[in-house]
Amino acid sequence: MSWFKRSRASNGSAEPSPTKERSDTDPDTCLEVFRNHWQQASVIINRKNHGKDGVTSDEVETVIHNFGQMITLLVREEGVEGMPGPILHFFLEKDILELFCSWCAKSNEYAVKLKHEQLRMFEMLISQSKQLLLIHKSVIRPLLKLLSSCTEGNLQSSETYDIEHQLVLVLHQACVCISQQLLILESFFCTNTDHGPTRFLIFSLLIPYVHREGPVGQHARDALLLIMTLSAKHPHIGQYIATNSDFCPVLAAGLSGLYSSLPRKIPNPSDHWYILTNEDCNKIPELQMFLNSLEFCNAVVQIAHSMVKEQLTKYIYDGFLLPVLGPALHQDYVNMASTQ
Structure with a gap:
């Protein structure tokens, strides 16, 4: 049995590609697409009356979809001479991951679904990114908060396995x-x-x-x-x-x-069974x-x-x-x- 599985496979958790992307896609174009997705998600995330009225199922799906596209663009980006690429720079500068995870934590009605999505996206970020992300506090802080929340035993039995697996x-x-x-x-x-x-x-x-x-x-x-x-x-x-x-x-x-x-007892498969x-x-x-x-x-x-x-x-x-x-x-x- 192999105990060291160091494969960085995505375990089937990869988000579908935004538009079929060529390897020579212009970085400025990718950044613009990334910004557009963030703009659509942030309209819901930054809504002032979030805590009062909550969010709808459609709004949750909109945020998840747009954020998934953003993560796909981010993990495909390569750094520039050891420095963060333009998408990662924007991602860190705007503290996007912290905003997203804080919004998820407030959406009580969809808490389980959003926790699963956060874990899935973090797994994708860590396993597939071409840039080292776990050295940035803007990534580490929301990750540790999410992990800490997973110590709270507030899941139903039917929900437990998917969350635990992720x-x-x-x-x-x-x-x-x-x-x-x-x-x-x-x-x-x-x-x-x-x-x-x-x-x-x-x-x-x-x-x-x-x-x-x-x-x-x-x-x-x-x-x-x-x-x-x-x-x-x-x-x-x-x-x-x-x-x-x-x-x-x-x-x-x-x-x-x-x-x-x-x-x-162990059942004998045959009369000549000995090992x-x-x-x-x-x-x-x-x-x-x-x-x-x-x-x-x-x-x-x-x-x-x-x-x-x-x-x-x-x-x-x-x-x-x-x-x-x-x-x-x-x-x-x-x-x-x-x-x-």
Whole structure:
């Protein structure tokens, strides 16, 4: 299983192209198109009575459509000799992302839809942009606000998966970007010890998904391993993970829970069956989830900072091997069979 998925693919979240754009399109023309889309969106975003009367469904769709076209133009733009291109310059100068995200936060009736759209657009910005965006405060501030809002458990069960999936994609892409451009790291890691769990918000948001099945869990584990690699190079990150986060106890407790949910018996495919193959494991979801988490723990121990390795090993030994796996291995087969 590959734990390092550093692909910068858009995961199918790309916005449809505005007009079919040639690679030699005049930058001034692209900027003008960008401005036009912003003008249409800003009429609604800047409306003074927004808080009183709210917005209509058509207005929400208008803003989403125009902002999506703007994002598509922005991610296609290349910088000019290391400096922001004209679209990015205008985007930062007008603080457009902050205005858009603030407007979304006020639109309570469409909060879930707009949160999903914001996450989708951030994922596109981070993964597809030809310019480095996560060094600009005008991008980082609204992103951190949006991520913080995702810690609020106010979603219905039917809405949870789509938001969680899009959230983890954004977190994963942010970790990829940080691992490739280390200067971004300090923008997301607060050195103030008073910030508690939000001191490293990206990391804290990933922990609840570490034992999750499916693409959400896979992307979360990939992202966390990128952070583990960073921790080996930056001792303050390793120290934070080991002493100021619940990462290690969550991993150990998850192993115990997943082991307890394993089936008591494994059906024999044939009379000559004698070995558990990968194909057999794939047919038993509970076993596959346990093995995924076990493999992830092994990968963490191999690549993380020494403090993280020691803490994780201790928690697994004291919280899983001794109280859970040990008694199971020493359980008398006859007694076990009689209880089934």
